[in-house]
Amino acid sequence: MVSWQVLLERIRTLRILVVGDLCLDVYLFGEPTRVSREAPILVLEERRQEVRPGGGAAPALALAALGVKTWQVGVVGNDDAGRQLVQLLADRGVDPRGVLVDPDRPTTCKTRVVAEGPYNVFPQQIARIDRQDRRPVPPHITQQMIDVIAQHGPMVDAILLSDYRSGVIEPAIVEAARAANQVVTVDSQGRLDQFHGCTVVKCNQAEAEHYLGVALSTPSLREVHLHALRENLNCALLVVTLGPAGAALVTSDGRYLEQPPRVRRQVFDVTGAGDTVIAVFTAALTAGADPVAALALSQVAAGIVVSKWGNAQATTDELREALADDPPDCLTG
Numbered sequence: 001m002v003s004w005q006v007l008l009e010r011i012r013t014l015r016i017l018v019v020g021d022l023c024l025d026v027y028l029f030g031e032p033t034r035v036s037r038e039a040p041i042l043v044l045e046e047r048r049q050e051v052r053p054g055g056g057a058a059p060a061l062a063l064a065a066l067g068v069k070t071w072q073v074g075v076v077g078n079d080d081a082g083r084q085l086v087q088l089l090a091d092r093g094v095d096p097r098g099v100l101v102d103p104d105r106p107t108t109c110k111t112r113v114v115a116e117g118p119y120n121v122f123p124q125q126i127a128r129i130d131r132q133d134r135r136p137v138p139p140h141i142t143q144q145m146i147d148v149i150a151q152h153g154p155m156v157d158a159i160l161l162s163d164y165r166s167g168v169i170e171p172a173i174v175e176a177a178r179a180a181n182q183v184v185t186v187d188s189q190g191r192l193d194q195f196h197g198c199t200v201v202k203c204n205q206a207e208a209e210h211y212l213g214v215a216l217s218t219p220s221l222r223e224v225h226l227h228a229l230r231e232n233l234n235c236a237l238l239v240v241t242l243g244p245a246g247a248a249l250v251t252s253d254g255r256y257l258e259q260p261p262r263v264r265r266q267v268f269d270v271t272g273a274g275d276t277v278i279a280v281f282t283a284a285l286t287a288g289a290d291p292v293a294a295l296a297l298s299q300v301a302a303g304i305v306v307s308k309w310g311n312a313q314a315t316t317d318e319l320r321e322a323l324a325d326d327p328p329d330c331l332t333g
Contacts, residue, residue: 018063026109057074064313197233202239
């Protein structure tokens with residue numbers, strides 16, 4: 001058993017390659033002032049804007065926040081949003097040299113209109129506008145990504161695939177990752193059948209239910225069917241997030257457990273919680289933690305993230321503070 005103190009120090013020595021569907025999260029904040037005369041909608045007076053890397057960039061940011069040397073592979077458009085996204089990654093400690101430009105598709109942007117003001121306890125999203133192209137990336141750009149994975153994949157400790165179903169994570173990319181490194185972890189969005197043989201596959205409960213065709217409404221049902229799902233995917237570890245119930249872990253040696261959430265603060269925004277789980281689980285597992293301890297650490301990190309606004313990350317210092325107050329038994333060493 002590895003103590004959390006040792007584990008956090010080991011994580012800072014890791015190198016991880018993240019491959020995923022990149023997006024730029026744009027937040028437009030405004031104060032509600034009146035109801036429009038043109039339609040029954042609020043009029044917001046704009047106060048500020050924020051932009052953050054999102055989608056498949058979120059796990060890379062989560063890793064970088066813990067001191068991991070992180071490389072990003074993905075695709076952006078030949079536009080201002082793409083250039084801004086690449087710069088934001090670099091500014092936050094993620095190496096963007098694996099980010100390729102496809103001039104025939106726009107950079108995915110998710111623009112959220114957010115109301116805030118003196119009468120709002122918390123900022124509240126009132127609309128979201130997505131601009132994206134979900135077609136598979138062109139073959140020549142896919143080949144360039146494969147070349148990057150083949151070059152850098154053997155030199156890192158793990159490869160993390162983040163699938164937001166926007167054309168990057170296709171079977172050829174998965175196969176390239178598996179050929180390049182023994183540790184390949186996946187954050188899927190339901191297309192579970194293309195991740196056979198990966199080390200770790202993570203999905204949420206709704207995605208597992210859709211794939212299995214059954215409701216996972218009780219722990220006993222979840223245990224039976226998630227064991228079957230792990231066997232079907234031939235993965236060493238299966239992680240299924242359960243929303244307010246925490247997360248379930250299934251291992252190849254027959255273990256099953258459900259880790260309750262470790263939210264010690266008020267839940268503010270669940271954006272990025274799943275990205276945090278796969279990133280921290282990958283880092284902890286690669287740093288030598290038992291899968292149970294890796295899941296526990298990822299749940300602590302997710303509990304920190306949901307207390308923040310937007311696509312946020314948990315830092316090493318925040319994890320230290322949370323773990324010093326109330327460490328899970330599996331992380332006490």
